[in-house]
Amino acid sequence: MKKAILIIQCPDQKGIVAEVSQFLYAYQGNILEVDQHVDEEMGMFFMRAAWELDSFSLHKEEIAERFQAEVGKRFQMEFKLHFNFPKPRMAIFVSKLSHCLFDILGRHHAGQLEVDIPLVVSNHESLRDIVEAFRIPFHHIPVTPETKAAAEANQLELMKAHEVDFVVLGRYMQILSPEFIAHFPHRIINIHHSFLPAFVGAKPYHAAFERGVKIIGATAHYVTEELDAGPIIEQEVARVRHHNTISELVQIGQDVEKVVLSKAIKYHLDRKVLAFKNKTVIFY
Amino acid sequence: MKKAILIIQCPDQKGIVAEVSQFLYAYQGNILEVDQHVDEEMGMFFMRAAWELDSFSLHKEEIAERFQAEVGKRFQMEFKLHFNFPKPRMAIFVSKLSHCLFDILGRHHAGQLEVDIPLVVSNHESLRDIVEAFRIPFHHIPVTPETKAAAEANQLELMKAHEVDFVVLGRYMQILSPEFIAHFPHRIINIHHSFLPAFVGAKPYHAAFERGVKIIGATAHYVTEELDAGPIIEQEVARVRHHNTISELVQIGQDVEKVVLSKAIKYHLDRKVLAFKNKTVIFY
Amino acid sequence: MKKAILIIQCPDQKGIVAEVSQFLYAYQGNILEVDQHVDEEMGMFFMRAAWELDSFSLHKEEIAERFQAEVGKRFQMEFKLHFNFPKPRMAIFVSKLSHCLFDILGRHHAGQLEVDIPLVVSNHESLRDIVEAFRIPFHHIPVTPETKAAAEANQLELMKAHEVDFVVLGRYMQILSPEFIAHFPHRIINIHHSFLPAFVGAKPYHAAFERGVKIIGATAHYVTEELDAGPIIEQEVARVRHHNTISELVQIGQDVEKVVLSKAIKYHLDRKVLAFKNKTVIFY
Amino acid sequence: MKKAILIIQCPDQKGIVAEVSQFLYAYQGNILEVDQHVDEEMGMFFMRAAWELDSFSLHKEEIAERFQAEVGKRFQMEFKLHFNFPKPRMAIFVSKLSHCLFDILGRHHAGQLEVDIPLVVSNHESLRDIVEAFRIPFHHIPVTPETKAAAEANQLELMKAHEVDFVVLGRYMQILSPEFIAHFPHRIINIHHSFLPAFVGAKPYHAAFERGVKIIGATAHYVTEELDAGPIIEQEVARVRHHNTISELVQIGQDVEKVVLSKAIKYHLDRKVLAFKNKTVIFY
Structure with a gap:
């Protein structure tokens, strides 16, 4: 199964899970795994989401740019987008x-x-x-x-x-x-x-x-x-x-x-x- | 800290995480913990979300009903709503x-x-x-x-x-x-x-x-x-x-x-x- | 280092450790390891002793027979004698x-x-x-x-x-x-x-x-x-x-x-x- | 069950196990546990032996002195004799x-x-x-x-x-x-x-x-x-x-x-x- 994996870190604030999952849902992403962690000492938010790529309506190459424009920018996110192919x-x-x-x-x-x-x-x-x-x-x-x-x-x-x-x-x-x-x-x-x-x-x-x-x-x-x-x-x-x-x-x-x-x-x-x-x- | 905890199970389908987290966000919920699990054999989705109650704009007594109307019904969810007070x-x-x-x-x-x-x-x-x-x-x-x-x-x-x-x-x-x-x-x-x-x-x-x-x-x-x-x-x-x-x-x-x-x-x-x-x- | 290893089992009774260790000592054996276990339910005694062979005054081939005659017989022992050479x-x-x-x-x-x-x-x-x-x-x-x-x-x-x-x-x-x-x-x-x-x-x-x-x-x-x-x-x-x-x-x-x-x-x-x-x- | 426990340390040398267990056997001691350890780096030998006191033919008060005279002295042992009564x-x-x-x-x-x-x-x-x-x-x-x-x-x-x-x-x-x-x-x-x-x-x-x-x-x-x-x-x-x-x-x-x-x-x-x-x- 072709998968995309998004790794996010940003200052902690309300609405991150909602907006990230809404973004994936909007483009027909079937979420396979989602995890998040708040480091209260540092005030940092960490998230990992994996979803099926086959049914996703964005092209592999567009995802990062769209995500930055629609979600990342607003929450000052640093994020990395990975795919499970080709093999590392x-x-x-x-x-x-x-x-x-x-x-x-x-x-x-x-x-x-x-x-x-x-x-x-x-x-x-x-x-x-x-x-x-x-x-x-x-x-x-x-x-x-x-x-x-x-x-x-x-x-x-x-x-x-x-x-x-x-x-x-x-x-x-x-x-x-x-x-x-x-x-x-x-x-x-x-x-x-x-x-x-x-x-x-x-x-x-x-x-x-x-x-x-x-x-x-x-x-x-x-x-x-x-x-x-x-x-x-x-x-x-x-x-x-x-x-x-x-x-x-x-x-x-x-x-x-x-x-x-x-x-x-x-x-x-x-x-x-x-x-x-x-x-x-x-x-x- | 006063907390609400929502435990959900329903048939697996797209958009659940998005809609649940959007519901919490819409009423100013600050999510503390969110976990989900898909049992692929049974085709079942399980989720647990905990959020701060103080800043939440819904009253404690309204939450279950609103959640059922806005999210639960649509996904055929069985859910339980708990609070960390009074103590069990x-x-x-x-x-x-x-x-x-x-x-x-x-x-x-x-x-x-x-x-x-x-x-x-x-x-x-x-x-x-x-x-x-x-x-x-x-x-x-x-x-x-x-x-x-x-x-x-x-x-x-x-x-x-x-x-x-x-x-x-x-x-x-x-x-x-x-x-x-x-x-x-x-x-x-x-x-x-x-x-x-x-x-x-x-x-x-x-x-x-x-x-x-x-x-x-x-x-x-x-x-x-x-x-x-x-x-x-x-x-x-x-x-x-x-x-x-x-x-x-x-x-x-x-x-x-x-x-x-x-x-x-x-x-x-x-x-x-x-x-x-x-x-x-x-x-x- | 060339080693001999003796594995013993017999009905539990007094003096076994003394007689086995005395046997090894009498022939200049330098004991490397000795362990024993009594199974009280079954009334059985188990022992394992390992010693250096180089300084031992009995020849490799004589040991079993001498041990049987001097110790084993008296305590109705079943025993096995192993050497760490040749390799199994x-x-x-x-x-x-x-x-x-x-x-x-x-x-x-x-x-x-x-x-x-x-x-x-x-x-x-x-x-x-x-x-x-x-x-x-x-x-x-x-x-x-x-x-x-x-x-x-x-x-x-x-x-x-x-x-x-x-x-x-x-x-x-x-x-x-x-x-x-x-x-x-x-x-x-x-x-x-x-x-x-x-x-x-x-x-x-x-x-x-x-x-x-x-x-x-x-x-x-x-x-x-x-x-x-x-x-x-x-x-x-x-x-x-x-x-x-x-x-x-x-x-x-x-x-x-x-x-x-x-x-x-x-x-x-x-x-x-x-x-x-x-x-x-x-x-x- | 009344038990005596002997803890020994001395320079490593041949015959210690044999002589200690022979001492206990000579006075009708039924050995319950015996363990030994050689620290090769330090050239030290350590031993612990526990035996039933009821059937032992030496009186509780005599044991240490006799052991020192018959075994301890010869091997330059430091030893401690304990009993499981009165309770510590x-x-x-x-x-x-x-x-x-x-x-x-x-x-x-x-x-x-x-x-x-x-x-x-x-x-x-x-x-x-x-x-x-x-x-x-x-x-x-x-x-x-x-x-x-x-x-x-x-x-x-x-x-x-x-x-x-x-x-x-x-x-x-x-x-x-x-x-x-x-x-x-x-x-x-x-x-x-x-x-x-x-x-x-x-x-x-x-x-x-x-x-x-x-x-x-x-x-x-x-x-x-x-x-x-x-x-x-x-x-x-x-x-x-x-x-x-x-x-x-x-x-x-x-x-x-x-x-x-x-x-x-x-x-x-x-x-x-x-x-x-x-x-x-x-x-x-």
């Missing part, structure tokens, strides 16, 4: 750890992710075979402190050439530069292997072991300039015990990481994530 | 186990439940002291096979005299008659001490022990004529191990029971539960 | 669904499962490519009501030829005959896509949808003659909501299934599962 | 929030906690009525910066007079002085309303709201001089969403707090917690 294009960046990558490829192979994966980029060679078994091109771009700038330039060119919409860091062990990040605002999803804000930075499983926590976790978030501080999309945890070694924490944690990352990708694909300042609204 | 009145039925009762009384004492509790009814005397310490009247109505009909008549009189809106069975160890249930359709909440539909009936913890399950649970549901088969409001589980005795299962389970029951009461009070056929829509 | 050999049976299979292959590829996988057997061709990308032989053995007996004979021959120790049914959509099962007592692990004993049999996600449950689950168990009734090894659940379609329940459930199955495999490989009558003791 | 004596410190207090009192009333509660201490009057309804003495000791030292002296006197074994801080909003803490090493249990080490210090729910986390939690730990940094006994979490206000986070969190605190009390009472350096071993 996602690049995956990995290093040596395979659990997130395989989990994504497995779901994609099973038809559960409505996305195209034009390429996988890695700073190591080791995962090439499996990626290519899934018939996805694999690009090995080594990164050293000296070559980092050139490597990122190379990566950006590939993103452009493959018309990549968003990037998933599936345990990619390199820190992206602010310049790279600026090309994909709220369009780079990272999985951090701790329950943020606990254990920011490197080696969170070691830190969790030292502190003697009884629960570990993982956090999927959009990447911003500040390390591990971007808007959180999803989190999950798992119980651990005193007898678990660091290596067992790593294995238990990886099961959490892959599930959390895949959920975040799904929310992002379904246009269910609204990021505003440093938080997210997730309409699931 | 809840009776609690218990036997000897205290964990659910104390949990509810504790929350009520802490101001977390917007409800009046005019009485607690029990077929035993044992919990009188604590109930009365919370300054709530305690009625001891013994029940035997012979006195059951009379006891229920007595209970119903009390319900009427205290203008009880709904009944909570906090581990009340008696089965209510269809006649009693008929007085409170979808207004009796029971906590069953298993993860339904597993272990229907008596002694679910014994059955769980026998089967060697690794997880136990509890289910809050509306009471209908068929035992343990009413619409499920909430469920939760807890992990158990091979070394747990039945008595430990009971204790672990009771922690789940009390949390699940209190959640169900809260959803019911906030008018977030829409029961239809044998299922519930919960807008949390 | 596991066959995976699948149909068309890939999520469990890919999850296992991914873990194996990452070096997290101490097991050899000599073959994957399927009644369909569709998963051959990926399996072979992991360099594991794939055997397509179609099964129809007419060919079932021949197919099982074929499968059993393969099991024998590949010296398979245990079989994992990773959503294998065929019911194995009692004859097949008899070859692998408590050595066939199945994943059932519900929280047993809820929703036994086919189409549990449909049944869960119909009943309107708020939580779904999955169960890994040893296969016995009675369908879905064997000893439960592991269970896990996930929360669902009224708006989830059956197809969403399936996806949410698959995430649970694959994690539960892989945990069960890990417990089995680590010799942490003691199955007795229809229950398991799991020393994790 | 627990003081509860609270401020105005009632959820943890009521939860503990409810369990105690239901006979689930093997403990005497000689008194509740509060810096406010507000919870007196309910505490006294449970027939437990309530002591109001106001605390201001000026009177803090005197108040603590008063509290310590009460602890002494009532022979208090350990103290539970059930959301007690005062920081205890190092002097007070020194009287109860690893015998003061605090509940912190966050998933430590995330959100140390005051107002963790506000901090969680600001950061936009998707999961909140609570942590029960032993109190040490460093704020919120003592050994963690138990942790649990709950899922939250973007629409939850801070006041909703508080309510959701309180359900977690009370369950976690009661679990920690139960582990402590059952002598299942071994605290070493800044971590705990929990034999549950």
Whole structure:
């Protein structure tokens, strides 16, 4: 089914739901999903509406302009209009750890992710075979402190050439530069292997072991300039015990990481994530 | 803040959200929450809208009639209009186990439940002291096979005299008659001490022990004529191990029971539960 | 590190831990793990002890006999002696669904499962490519009501030829005959896509949808003659909501299934599962 | 059933389990539970053994000395010997929030906690009525910066007079002085309303709201001089969403707090917690 999805944010005021839904109704839109959220602290209104496109009397290309003229302007809305076609294009960046990558490829192979994966980029060679078994091109771009700038330039060119919409860091062990990040605002999803804000930075499983926590976790978030501080999309945890070694924490944690990352990708694909300042609204 | 809450169900069709929100907007309603759900299998539409009453230009008493005339009739809606005042009145039925009762009384004492509790009814005397310490009247109505009909008549009189809106069975160890249930359709909440539909009936913890399950649970549901088969409001589980005795299962389970029951009461009070056929829509 | 693992069951009586640990100590065994469980209902004692083999003064081949003579006989023990080498050999049976299979292959590829996988057997061709990308032989053995007996004979021959120790049914959509099962007592692990004993049999996600449950689950168990009734090894659940379609329940459930199955495999490989009558003791 | 419980820690070496269990067997001890843990990093061995006292041939008063002479000395053990009688004596410190207090009192009333509660201490009057309804003495000791030292002296006197074994801080909003803490090493249990080490210090729910986390939690730990940094006994979490206000986070969190605190009390009472350096071993 062809769908349109409208994501709106604006200062809170009366009549928004009425006017938006009236607009869709006026052009024969059959609303499939509608969600709204008022952030009272910030005085902001957030809304997401999805409707069937086939019966809609406005042409795909006219919708944004009409909506701006008839509704958006009056409420000072910032809005984005998405369609569920063509499929978005996602690049995956990995290093040596395979659990997130395989989990994504497995779901994609099973038809559960409505996305195209034009390429996988890695700073190591080791995962090439499996990626290519899934018939996805694999690009090995080594990164050293000296070559980092050139490597990122190379990566950006590939993103452009493959018309990549968003990037998933599936345990990619390199820190992206602010310049790279600026090309994909709220369009780079990272999985951090701790329950943020606990254990920011490197080696969170070691830190969790030292502190003697009884629960570990993982956090999927959009990447911003500040390390591990971007808007959180999803989190999950798992119980651990005193007898678990660091290596067992790593294995238990990886099961959490892959599930959390895949959920975040799904929310992002379904246009269910609204990021505003440093938080997210997730309409699931 | 004074609020009105509208709960709607009708056959699914275009324009419902638009017309309902337009109605509220036309009379200056500031929408606080709006949720909708389409059950595609049944072709049914469900909606819940809450708005501020102070700025609303219709009088409290006019709303239902006007809504029916202007919107409801056209879409063949069944709807209920609620206000968050006066507080609903809840009776609690218990036997000897205290964990659910104390949990509810504790929350009520802490101001977390917007409800009046005019009485607690029990077929035993044992919990009188604590109930009365919370300054709530305690009625001891013994029940035997012979006195059951009379006891229920007595209970119903009390319900009427205290203008009880709904009944909570906090581990009340008696089965209510269809006649009693008929007085409170979808207004009796029971906590069953298993993860339904597993272990229907008596002694679910014994059955769980026998089967060697690794997880136990509890289910809050509306009471209908068929035992343990009413619409499920909430469920939760807890992990158990091979070394747990039945008595430990009971204790672990009771922690789940009390949390699940209190959640169900809260959803019911906030008018977030829409029961239809044998299922519930919960807008949390 | 080379390890020996002793699994014991016997009628409960005094002195068992003392005598077993004294036996290991007498021959210079460095105990790594020791766990015990008394089932008071059945009057049974269960124990698991693991120790380093390098410093042990008994030869690998002598241990069982000496233990029987010095300890086992006296306490009427049934015991099994395992070593963590050579690796056990596991066959995976699948149909068309890939999520469990890919999850296992991914873990194996990452070096997290101490097991050899000599073959994957399927009644369909569709998963051959990926399996072979992991360099594991794939055997397509179609099964129809007419060919079932021949197919099982074929499968059993393969099991024998590949010296398979245990079989994992990773959503294998065929019911194995009692004859097949008899070859692998408590050595066939199945994943059932519900929280047993809820929703036994086919189409549990449909049944869960119909009943309107708020939580779904999955169960890994040893296969016995009675369908879905064997000893439960592991269970896990996930929360669902009224708006989830059956197809969403399936996806949410698959995430649970694959994690539960892989945990069960890990417990089995680590010799942490003691199955007795229809229950398991799991020393994790 | 009268039980003895032995808690041991010593440098790891061969033969400990054998010698300890042999000691118990030699004096006719029927072992009920035995658990051990080796911390390989620290080279430390931890053990807990519980046995029936009735059939034990050593007198209660002799056990410690004999054990030290026959086993402890040789392995340089630090050990503690506990009995499950008389019941330990627990003081509860609270401020105005009632959820943890009521939860503990409810369990105690239901006979689930093997403990005497000689008194509740509060810096406010507000919870007196309910505490006294449970027939437990309530002591109001106001605390201001000026009177803090005197108040603590008063509290310590009460602890002494009532022979208090350990103290539970059930959301007690005062920081205890190092002097007070020194009287109860690893015998003061605090509940912190966050998933430590995330959100140390005051107002963790506000901090969680600001950061936009998707999961909140609570942590029960032993109190040490460093704020919120003592050994963690138990942790649990709950899922939250973007629409939850801070006041909703508080309510959701309180359900977690009370369950976690009661679990920690139960582990402590059952002598299942071994605290070493800044971590705990929990034999549950």
